[in-house]
């Protein structure tokens with residue numbers, strides 16, 4: 378069969394278990410346990426326990442072991458960024474996605490055709506992982522979490538500046554900052570360090586193990602400590618990180634008049650910010666905003682784009698307007714963790 382007549386849908390297509398690559402006999406980020414999975418990154422809607430075999434970056438496999446009690450029943454195959462391995466009749470490569478530690482795009486090649494499954498990604502710099510690398514391809518599968526022209530995330534250092542100004546202004550209060558445990562937490566710590574905050578950063582217990590994992594992978598988080606270890610600490614003027622759900626929890630009552638903040642791309646949506654209980658909503662996202670998404674379509678130059686994972690219609694419409702053959706791809710089991 379000639380390359381240009383090979384229908385990409387004939388070898389990579391959605392099934393109820395997830396996106397299936399037929400000539401490689403594997404699933405990418407499947408929604409259920411399967412015999413062979415390629416995992417783009419450690420977030421819960423992409424990495425699930427129970428696969429018989431999992432191929433991912435060693436960082437992603439470490440995150441999965443931390444979350445899934447070691448995964449003793451899964452045969453784990455680490456693949457370095459940029460290295461290629463043959464699975465069945467398909468060459469598989471993992472390329473940085475710039476989303477969280479270990480996050481990768483899966484680059485699949487079969488009979489001269491290249492499909493890139495980008496997983497979740499963003500384009501702006503993140504001190505906890507290497508930046509997204511655009512890979513020229515025949516089909517690009519993109520996420521669409523923030524795929525509306527209204528989504529323009531501000532600069533993350535500007536948002537961190539807002540937090541630090543509030544800490545300086547309300548020096549008798551505790552700033553309680555809601556962050557998701559995988560990725561957002563460690564990135565916010567690194568951003569605080571880059572902005573000059575070198576004091577101890579306090580952590581809710583549920584954030585400890587993944588911070589340790591990041592440190593073990595060479596991400597220097599500076600002076601961090603568990604809130605429960607502080608017996609005589611008043612937390613006045615302190616920055617305390619916790620999961621967003623803990624802000625309204627009994628746990629938060631130990632702090633006198635805390636000022637709640639939440640870091641998420643969704644904080645640009647007023648209703649979501651209000652719902653989160655954040656007095657200080659900080660727009661810090663691990664996903665591409667509209668300008669990043671549209672720039673990425675131009676950078677990879679794929680004649681075909683499949684859009685998944687969010688607001689498909691707007692991005693499909695945009696892609697078609699610039700001559701790309703675009704369609705929505707509906708995948709099972711995608712819900713956002715830590716946007």
Ligand SMILES: [Zn+2]
Pocket residue numbers: 418420476497714
């Ligand atoms: Zn993710």
Ligand SMILES: [Zn+2]
Pocket residue numbers: 420422423497686712713714
């Ligand atoms: Zn996701």
